[in-house]
Amino acid sequence: MSLTAGLWLALGLGLGGVCGGWLTARRLLPRIRRLEEGSERIAQLDTARKQFIATASHELRTPIFSLGGFVELLEDDDLDPATRRRFLGHVSEQLERLRKLSVDLLDLSRLEAGALELRPEEVDLGELTRSVAAEFEPALAARDARLELHLRRHMEIVCDPVRVAQILRILIDNALGHTAAGTRILVSTGRSEGRVHVAVHDDGAGIPTEQLNRIFEPFYTGDAVHGSGLGLAIASELAERMHGHLTVASEPGSTTFELVLED
Numbered sequence: 331m332s333l334t335a336g337l338w339l340a341l342g343l344g345l346g347g348v349c350g351g352w353l354t355a356r357r358l359l360p361r362i363r364r365l366e367e368g369s370e371r372i373a374q375l376d377t378a379r380k381q382f383i384a385t386a387s388h389e390l391r392t393p394i395f396s397l398g399g400f401v402e403l404l405e406d407d408d409l410d411p412a413t414r415r416r417f418l419g420h421v422s423e424q425l426e427r428l429r430k431l432s433v434d435l436l437d438l439s440r441l442e443a444g445a446l447e448l449r450p451e452e453v454d455l456g457e458l459t460r461s462v463a464a465e466f467e468p469a470l471a472a473r474d475a476r477l478e479l480h481l482r483r484h485m486e487i488v489c490d491p492v493r494v495a496q497i498l499r500i501l502i503d504n505a506l507g508h509t510a511a512g513t514r515i516l517v518s519t520g521r522s523e524g525r526v527h528v529a530v531h532d533d534g535a536g537i538p539t540e541q542l543n544r545i546f547e548p549f550y551t552g553d554a555v556h557g558s559g560l561g562l563a564i565a566s567e568l569a570e571r572m573h574g575h576l577t578v579a580s581e582p583g584s585t586t587f588e589l590v591l592e593d
């Protein structure tokens with residue numbers, strides 16, 4: 331081989347190598363990007379998980395400390411019966427708060443882990459709504475509120491009645507608890523375009539626009555009423571788990587949450 335031919339060959343091989351390397355790098359680049367994005371997502375999830383545990387522990391700590399305080403006060407033998415009764419009332423309030431919180435936390439973590447089992451069966455949505463609404467009679471009377479039902483007949487659907495009832499309870503509880511006394515609550519059912527919906531409407535003060543996209547986040551509470559902020563997070567996760575969704579529309583004097591499910 332002459333010197334010139336050798337040089338050309340070396341140059342060719344060199345260029346080939348560079349091109350080959352460049353092509354391989356081009357092919358690998360998207361994969362590396364995906365890996366990078368994946369690890370960023372994992373890091374974000376890890377931060378979210380840590381945040382969740384920190385907030386949950388804080389929420390649990392508050393009633394436990396409060397219970398400890400009341401138990402200490404109750405140990406005093408000289409307490410008069412009225413004060414003792416008042417303290418015992420606080421104890422049972424805190425116990426109820428702990429019970430609700432532990433059930434809610436368990437539900438939410440099961441939902442997020444995809445481990446919540448649904449038991450679908452044929453259900454009359456009207457009947458189910460009526461029976462959930464009836465549970466609220468004492469709470470309605472205590473808040474001087476009214477609940478009206480506008481139910482369509484023959485609303486048989488296949489769904490898990492326990493979980494649909496749970497969503498309705500969360501929505502009615504909010505319509506009652508996050509509004510002033512004397513509120514009017516309207517619960518209605520409807521069917522359109524292959525979907526069924528249950529709406530819970532109230533004529534309370536409404537939810538400020540800037541809060542509307544946060545109310546479904548776990549632990550988000552928008553007002554001074556004492557709740558853990560888990561209700562709507564659970565309700566929307568449950569709705570999605572049932573291939574449905576939860577919507578909200580609110581303005582001063584009117585708030586409507588709607589559960590939409592496949593017919």
Ligand SMILES: Nc1ncnc2c1ncn2[C@@H]1O[C@H](COP(=O)(O)OP(=O)(O)OP(=O)(O)O)[C@@H](O)[C@H]1O
Nearest residue numbers: 504505508545551552553557558559560561562563
């Ligand atoms: N019908 C409503 N009217 C006004 N504000 C509402 C209504 N429903 C929900 N909200 C707002 O949305 C927030 C989140 O509701 P969510 O049910 O998730 O939590 P919570 O009721 O505060 O606590 P929890 O349900 O865990 O006891 C509430 O704190 C409240 O500010």
Ligand SMILES: [Mg+2]
Nearest residue numbers: 504557561562
């Ligand atoms: Mg709530």
